[in-house]
Amino acid sequence: MSRLLINRRRFLTAAGIAASTLPLAGCDAFDGMLKNRAPVRDVLASANGLTYRVQRLLMDADRLAPEFGESEIRQGQRPNGSTEPTDPEYIALQQQDFAGYRLGITGLVEKPLSLTLTELRNMPSRTQITRHDCVEGWSCIAKWTGVPLARVLDEAKAKPEARYVVFHCFDRLDLGLSGPAAYYESIDLTDARHPQTILAYGLNGRLLPVANGAPLRVRIERQLGYKMAKYISTIEVVADLSPFGRGRGGFWEDLGYDWYAGI
Amino acid sequence: MATAINDTPEMDVSRTLTIRRHGLATRLTHWLWALALFFLLLSGLQIFNAHPTLYLGQQSGFAFDNSVLSIGAARTEDGEVRGVTTLLGHRFDTTGTLGVSGPADRRAYRAFPAWLTLPSYLDLATGRVVHFFFAWLFATVFLVWLVASLINGHLRRDILPSGADIRSLPQSFINHLRFRFDHGRSYNGLQKLSYAAVLLIFFPLMILTGLTMSPGMDAAWPWLVDLFAGRQTARTIHFVIMILLVIFFVVHIFMVIAAGPINELRSMITGRYRIGGELPRKEAGQ
Numbered sequence: 001m002s003r004l005l006i007n008r009r010r011f012l013t014a015a016g017i018a019a020s021t022l023p024l025a026g027c028d029a030f031d032g033m034l035k036n037r038a039p040v041r042d043v044l045a046s047a048n049g050l051t052y053r054v055q056r057l058l059m060d061a062d063r064l065a066p067e068f069g070e071s072e073i074r075q076g077q078r079p080n081g082s083t084e085p086t087d088p089e090y091i092a093l094q095q096q097d098f099a100g101y102r103l104g105i106t107g108l109v110e111k112p113l114s115l116t117l118t119e120l121r122n123m124p125s126r127t128q129i130t131r132h133d134c135v136e137g138w139s140c141i142a143k144w145t146g147v148p149l150a151r152v153l154d155e156a157k158a159k160p161e162a163r164y165v166v167f168h169c170f171d172r173l174d175l176g177l178s179g180p181a182a183y184y185e186s187i188d189l190t191d192a193r194h195p196q197t198i199l200a201y202g203l204n205g206r207l208l209p210v211a212n213g214a215p216l217r218v219r220i221e222r223q224l225g226y227k228m229a230k231y232i233s234t235i236e237v238v239a240d241l242s243p244f245g246r247g248r249g250g251f252w253e254d255l256g257y258d259w260y261a262g263i
Numbered sequence: 264m265a266t267a268i269n270d271t272p273e274m275d276v277s278r279t280l281t282i283r284r285h286g287l288a289t290r291l292t293h294w295l296w297a298l299a300l301f302f303l304l305l306s307g308l309q310i311f312n313a314h315p316t317l318y319l320g321q322q323s324g325f326a327f328d329n330s331v332l333s334i335g336a337a338r339t340e341d342g343e344v345r346g347v348t349t350l351l352g353h354r355f356d357t358t359g360t361l362g363v364s365g366p367a368d369r370r371a372y373r374a375f376p377a378w379l380t381l382p383s384y385l386d387l388a389t390g391r392v393v394h395f396f397f398a399w400l401f402a403t404v405f406l407v408w409l410v411a412s413l414i415n416g417h418l419r420r421d422i423l424p425s426g427a428d429i430r431s432l433p434q435s436f437i438n439h440l441r442f443r444f445d446h447g448r449s450y451n452g453l454q455k456l457s458y459a460a461v462l463l464i465f466f467p468l469m470i471l472t473g474l475t476m477s478p479g480m481d482a483a484w485p486w487l488v489d490l491f492a493g494r495q496t497a498r499t500i501h502f503v504i505m506i507l508l509v510i511f512f513v514v515h516i517f518m519v520i521a522a523g524p525i526n527e528l529r530s531m532i533t534g535r536y537r538i539g540g541e542l543p544r545k546e547a548g549q
Contacts, residue, residue: 028377028382028383030381030382031382031383031384034381034382034386034389034392034393041389041392043396044392044393044396045392045396046396047392047395047396047398047399048392048395050399051395051399055477055483058480058483058484059479059483063482063483064482065478065481065482066481066482066485066488068321072321072322074322074324074326074327075322075325075326075327076326078323078325131321131322131478131494133476133478133494134314135313135391136313136387137310137311137313137314137476137498138314138316138318138322138323138495139322139323139494139495140322140323140325141321141322221478221482222478222479222481223478223479224478252388255388256388256389256392257388257391258388258391258392258395261478262477262478262479262480263395263476263477263478263479263480
């Protein structure tokens with residue numbers, strides 16, 4: 001019985017010591033080495049390249065993201081990021097219900113295009129009910145209608161050296177110290193040519209609202225929401241992402257988010 | 264397996280024996296997991312803070328309510344902002360830790376407090392970078408451990424509870440409550456059961472629910488979403504298992520300390536472990 005008491009006392013002492021070390025887990029100790037472009041952070045971030053390559057190995061280029069039935073549409077699509085662009089050029093277009101809107105297809109293409117919304121709507125369309133996954137963690141199911149990006153790229157005849165598609169947008173976001181920056185995004189040609197990658201002009205059976213990216217946004221169903229640029233003005237086909245923004249392939253990527261957002 | 268008789272003259276030689284308890288693979292994977300889980304936990308709480316609500320189902324209810332846990336801040340009638348945690352419809356005031364934390368003059372409105380997240384400030388991008396790096400490490404170590412444990416017999420011998428282990432569970436439970444611990448060559452029934460739960464249920468579930476949150480993996484392996492009845496349910500399960508692993512960690516550390524921290528730590532570093540000595544012979548393992 002005496003040993004029992006000693007053990008219990010020893011246990012409680014030890015428990016107290018262990019509990020007192022818990023606040024040490026507090027992690028400003030690591031803050032410095034995790035800042036953008038710190039060497040340790042860059043090593044950790046290289047895991048994203050591994051994720052990208054492994055996910056590409058695990059799925060065929062045309063493997064579809066899950067689609068849902070009408071009954072799964074239980075709410076409107078939650079808007080996020082920019083919901084009301086204030087760019088003068090955009091506001092001018094918006095005031096005329098985007099009648100003057102032209103989608104430019106430029107860069108490494110044989111035949112640069114300038115398409116009106118009517119022309120886009122007259123192209124073959126695809127409608128899909130899919131789950132939108134935000135990087136923050138939430139999901140929302142909605143029905144999207146648009147023209148497959150592959151179709152538009154075929155029309156413009158992308159050149160063989162093309163590797164990425166860059167979406168230039170009307171909206172600017174003011175985050176961080178460097179002032180407002182134009183939203184842009186980029187994906188590889190595998191995702192650009194994926195059957196579910198559409199330039200969407202319709203949401204839940206209606207015209208795409210401004211809050212969700214009118215007149216045109218892209219759906220990239222095997223990646224997270226921040227890849228799916230809204231308020232698209234121009235699509236540029238390129239071989240290299242370094243000339244754009246701070247060279248990391250997207251607005252959020254320039255602020256430290258992973259370029260491949262399939263995870 | 265090398266066994267050496269401890270030759271300290273004062274000790275009862277017949278009952279004090281130093282054995283090699285943990286193989287190299289077990290020790291290496293143990294510490295790599297410890298490292299990975301430390302960073303996974305703190306970066307995971309950072310990621311959770313970006314949207315501190317958990318749901319059941321395919322999607323997050325904004326126009327309907329399918330939430331099971333929510334951590335936020337709310338203003339009271341007298342104008343004070345309090346941390347509010349809502350669990351299954353029950354509201355708790357968690358000011359100081361969850362929802363509202365930090366010093367009184369510099370209150371932070373965030374789900375988990377700065378001392379529990381990595382980095383300490385709100386930074387989802389960095390949380391994800393850290394989380395996915397260590398997720399790769401964690402999953403790789405799991406595969407190495409599984410293969411090594413199948414080959415070297417660790418799984419069959421030390422982890423999977425035998426019929427005798429199950430039958431001795433009540434006695435093992437009572438011994439633990441009395442702080443009487445086996446210092447035997449092998450794990451007792453309770454130890455085997457908890458390690459089996461952590462290694463063979465919690466760890467694989469953690470990896471699979473993590474993968475289910477990946478839109479890329481949901482396309483590659485559509486059965487993932489079906490298995491967990493929706494991405495948001497998978498996110499909730501991921502969180503619940505995190506809690507279970509934290510509870511396991513606390514118990515694990517306390518047991519190590521209570522059962523003799525020097526001996527236990529040495530056995531997980533060098534592999535050498537002193538058995539017998541303190542307990543009556545019949546309980547001292549095989």
